[in-house]
Amino acid sequence: MIGVNMDFSFSEEQELFRKSVRGFCEKKLAPRAGEIDEKGEIPNDVLADMAGFGLLGMTISEKYGGSGADFTEASIAAEEIARADISMATAVYYLVEAGWGFLMERYGTAKAREEILPGVTNGKNFLGIASTEATGGSDIASISTTLEKKEGKLVVNGAKSFISGVREAEKYGGGYVTIVKTEQEPGHKGLSVCYLPVKDTPGINTSIFKQMGREGISTGAINITNVEIPEHYLIGEWNRGIHYAMEGFNCARTLVAAACIGAAEKALESGIEYIKERQAFGTPLAKFEGIQFQMADDYARLESARLLVYRAAWMLDQMYGKNRFSHGEINKAVACCKLVAPTTAFDIIRDVLTWYGAYGYTREAGLERGLRGVYSYIIGAEGAMNIMRIIIGKEILGKDFTPY
């Protein structure tokens, strides 16, 4: 019985947690999903309820008010949150905090952790990631925002763009895990990571973009002019930022992929109910092979994406808990799920929307907001599709074949 140790089922606790989060989201989040998309913000009471239920910064340990969730549990929550709000807005809020909060706790200084993390887990402050600049997000080596040491302080200069949660960080307080240049070395060398507070920080100016989707969370730019931050806001070691950034991206990307399949699952379930009921030419739509086969393909693709997501989450847990798997293996597994899940989710939501016909095209049906939201992850939030391909290529072929 060689295969006896291979088990694809969730534990009883994981199943119960899924049931719990679903119950919570169906009650507190799903009824507000339309409002979140229309008004362009997640209402305060929803965030407070999420914090009370332990969903905000949930990978952060209990010491700082978090739930100490591992990535399997955090992925379950991401999936369920996106099921309830398929616009992805709430999922984005959740996953940047869960992904980058985890990194902050792992590599931030004790003083910074104590200052920042409790505000994240109690829902009072927002924590995001600021990596992308106006010149692009994929080419991380081209980052030009600098961090310098000056008289016992750190000084940041530059600008970050297309950053999630800028208005939230200004409104609620909080800030960003920020990737900065600390040495003018070529390539990925010379990058560091620091925490950049946003609210009431002298030298910070922000602006907000109008977006195509996931409108419940803002996206904007942060201009940074001679912003002084204390030395304990440096995250990890000077000039080793690329390693921390990759780790944070791996955590957040897994949760992104989990959220994508959650949104797709919800859409597909509603689509399946719809095609069984809706009749055309005297027959339920589900009886037409043109529809039924599409549904079967969608289901199979969703299941494959789901397996990739939970394998990546499980591998992260194995790495952090049991020291298994190299960073290279993790990079590849995470890139696979982040490559597959957004496109799969987009295609499925589009198919379901099409089955719904004219009703699918209405805002009332609630499917179009899923399509608009998920597309942000095809464009490249938390890593573009082609970057995922480069990561996979590099892990398979080796560094000698890296194109850039």
Added chain:
Amino acid sequence: MDIIVCIKQIYDLAQIKVDSASRRPVTEGVAKKLSDFDKNALEEAIRIREKHGGKVLAIIRGTKDAAKEVLAMGADEAVIYEIESDSLGTATFLAGMIQNMKYDLILCGEASIDEYSFQIGPRLAQALGIAVLTYARRIELKEGGIVGERDLENGYELAEAKLPALVTVTKDINEPRIPTLVQILGASKKKITETGHAKPESGVETLSIQAVEMKRKGIILKDIGELARVIISEK
């Protein structure tokens, strides 16, 4: 204050489909859940313990899954059992289990939402020889006793009993909590006792369970006036 809560795990009725040929409910692959009002009973027990201290023991007709959820919500200990019997048999079985236990209060849901017999609570109280307050939408402890606001069809009444007593609660009494991840993981060390499968004698034999047949009458009416006449005549 030692409280016992009786809970039943049932099929999630919202997920049950009816086989069109046999009209039998299809339970294969249908998830199970805690019966709604029993969750209210559990929530009330936990609230009382939080306020007055003590212990909450849950006696659950169901599986280990159900026990884990109950413990995650906040019960201190769980006993699980399975039984094939009618309401009298089940209540008698429960009384047998409970009579040697130490307790001040027993809480039950007013009924299970699959069978709606409303019998387990009163029959259990009868078998144990203790007072029973049914359909409570609010309860309050007082020196050595309990006061319950009993929901009647056209109003409510206040009823008082000495402890130990049994109370059945309605859904209006509270909003059951949803366990968080920390609570779920924290509950994994709590004790679950399995008592096995009981099959006491039963006075009721279930021959079959079938869904009510739904058929349209297919009557086509000419106008509103005719519709009104039909409605009045069918009243």
